[in-house]
Amino acid sequence: RKEVEQDPGPFNVPEGATVAFNCTYSNSASQSFFWYRQDCRKEPKLLMSVYSSGNEDGRFTAQLNRASQYISLLIRDSKLSDSATYLCVVKSNDMRFGAGTRLTVKP
């Protein structure tokens, strides 16, 4: 079993749609959680950290359920510029990445 597993995707949605990504992790000792965004042939960039209480940054909402070892990312009112691969990241002593979920937002 992989340490970090994500929805396989790809997700193809129209502009304005709401889309949700899920992620599970196996290491219960993990301490920090993040969502990164990676554009094609570019480096990953931090989208947002994920806190137990849930957190929101504009159209993006992240949730963490430690008991279920589950992380989610919700994107509301999708824009064309949201098209990218979204990487779930779990950190204990080092960062463990999921394989990523590809999102394409279409006009």
Added chain:
Amino acid sequence: ETGVTQSPTHLIKTRGQQVTLRCSSQSGHNTVSWYQQALGQGPQFIFQYYREEENGRGNFPPRFSGLQFPNYSSELNVNALELDDSALYLCASSPGLDVLVDTQYFGPGTRLTVL
């Protein structure tokens, strides 16, 4: 821009050769981590250096080695290249070792092709 640079951008090697990839971290960032990202996969942790000492290692063989220098630059060395070593190699720097606080800033990566 993250302030993290990597060189070269692209590299082609043949099986059995050795390669050195370079990374220049943000000034003041004492931690550098290296990752391998195969096509269609997420980055896989290779190792991490803190103040020039290896501070953690992922599931990679000893032919993957590294160095970190006092001027915030670092190297990833790979000996006896194999076809499966073809990937994007990313370095990421962060100020310290605080797991809960420190954000990692990625460089643009070096794309290595092994023929």
